[in-house]
Amino acid sequence: MRTEFFPTLDLQAVFVAPWVEMFGWNFQIALMGFLVCLACGLIGNFVVARRLALVGDAISHSLLPGIAIAFLLTASRSMPAMFAGAAVAAVLTTLFIEFIHRKSRVKPDAAIGIVFTTLFAVGMVVISRGLGDVHLDADCVLYGEIGFTPLQDSIVWFGIALGPRPLVAMAGMTLVDILLVIVFYRQLLVTSFDSGLARSLGMPVNVVHYGLMIALAFTIVAAFEAVGVVLVIAMLIFPAVTASFFVERLPSLLWSVAPLSVAYSLGGFHLSMWLDCSIAGAMVVVAGFLFLVAWALGPKGGLIHHPRFRAVFLAKSKIERPPEGSVHLP
């Protein structure tokens, strides 16, 4: 039990001790965080470019009934069943949103809101009723527990202990995501930024769209035990948006996911060591902090380059330009 909110910052205990004592344990946690950020960040760049950030949010919520029903049917936490349930849920979510928005006068944003809350509620009811002894904690769904990663039973492959199951699954998913981005780079690039051109080049725009949604669903399934459904969104959006204050081209954006992931995972790990709070939450807090720094100082559109800021704080003369769209009267 603790009494004060901010414990005194003991540098030795926060920064050195974790890597001296129980190195393997803490390394696995940090590695898991890194892999989650990396996989989500790669997919997230395309999600942000397509303005699907909130569709991603919706999908991450509505995976819950898919996973919960897969649990119910197989009565185990088998990975294939979870992935199948998640893929079905993801495709159904996008189809439902399209259906409601096409077949009635409900606007797309309201359709997204209705679909994901309904599916999430179904998942919550299923979890609270039917799962019995299978472990799927409601708290875990909302904010995950990355700290339990090393506790899971380890996967042994040809006599070599690879590591805990979630870590291996996440590593595999990250590898798949990287391969997908490399193999389908052209298709993803063109469909994300100019779907008209993509169509005229004969690219299967819809296939790419649904493929991306399924890849997103798989990544979220692999990650959600660690970070929960809401924080996955942060991992999708923050790397892409933060990097966009420094670089502009897609390859650079994709490359910059790696250093940002290292920063998020290590920063979050040590912050949670200090405050003794949720590791996933701390990772996103670090991500948010880095975003604020980038927003303030970034060379591409940061606040210090904003004309109004320069006028006020750097004592430069105001730029004599009429606001956009105004008509200059003689």
Next chain:
Amino acid sequence: MSPKGLRPKSDWRPKCAFLLFACGFWLAFPAVAQAARIGDAIETDWREQALRFLSLRDVAVRNVVLGTICMGISCGLFGGYVVARRLALFGDTLSHAVLPGVALGFLWSHTKNPLYIFIGAAAAGLLGTVVVAWIQKTTRIKEDSALGLVLSGFYAIGICLLTVIQKMEYGDQSGIDSFLFGQAAALSLEDVQLMGVVAFGALVMVILFRKELLLTSFDEGFARSVGVPVEFMRYLLLLGLTFAVVTSLQAVGVVLVSALLITPAATAYLLTDRMATLLILSACFGVAGGVLGAFVSFLGSNLPTGPLMVLACSAFFGLAFFFGPKHGLTARWARLRHRSRQVLLENTLKASYHVLEQNGFATESISIGALAGRRRVSVAEARREADDLLAAGFITLVKKGEPSPRLSQDVLFTLAPSGWERACQIVRNHRLWELYLTNEARYAADHVHEDAEKIEHVLGEDVVRQLERILKNPRHDPHGKLIPSMEDIERMAPRDHAPEPTAGYFRRA
């Protein structure tokens, strides 16, 4: 013009009555809520439980019901504007962004004091809206990403604070989890009072600023031009929205509050076209969904309240989506089906007219074979179409006392008065439109037929009059055929005494 000047002077009376009613409601319910002692929750069978809920015997039940009613009203009213202004995902962001405020309010008061939590959460929610606005104003980040950033960033801070709080030495920290998933059973009297105040405020705000909110929701430019303080209304709405979200957290939880904002209002949106009706319906659906969800969760043991309330609201939405009288899917489908049947009937009538015209109106009777040739369908199909016409009373079969013909194609029929009238109208619409396209819109004469095929079924009488006026009561269409006129339609003789000379176009010709 001042905002006050917008309101007509005559409608103060219903407004005052409504305000009085709202005041009474607000004053009455804490008294009611205090009237009985807290009943102990004992596991009983569902009938007993249902009776307990419906009779409102327990204070706990009464708190839940009053709380959900207030929640339904405030969320439903603000939800109407949320859906109309396309702020649905903004509501979602807001509901996640209040979480750190909840935690800070808890840290501040060291108990689950609703007022401190309310203040903290409202502050966090408003900060979230301001940050979204700043991001959109100063960067190139798109709206959805900006909302996602604030949603997940604030939520993460809240999660960190909550996990810290769970490890701290506080006396009463039970129920802090209920903010995540909602637990209507944990509603205290103070919670319900706060919800009542917010619901009352929502009512007052919506009534007082009815016109302003309506204008700014649908036409900001116009609202600004008549002097409505658009920015002020926007922030007032967001403030009210934040309050509604914060007070509802207890009952449904952070993730699902947005459903209470969006779903009842979207349901109402499927049922009506008027804003006032939409708001009332939306509040009703919010109340009904909330109470139904609370009822079901009360019946079953250990069922989460929030998700059930959301599912109840979604069920209402599903019903409206499929069976709504005006915009429902089945109603649309039935309209479409009726429309296409109508078009088929009219096309058959038109073909019958063409058959008569081909004969120079020398005979009255039309054979199914000729109809099939004209329609370019098989005889069996033409027979089926003629049967449809017969069922609709547009034609009569010719029976001359002789045994009925062995082959369908030799069956003869004549147009009944109503059929003749409709056929003339359709042919007239078609030819008038062709003429209009060639003469006024300068189409080539061989390009106008397809267009006229579609428009002939939807031209109303007033448009036809207008076309006739523009075209100066024409007699011939671009292909040289005669256009049936009003006289032809009226000159139709009743078919009962058959040997009368055939009415039709040939007379005028």
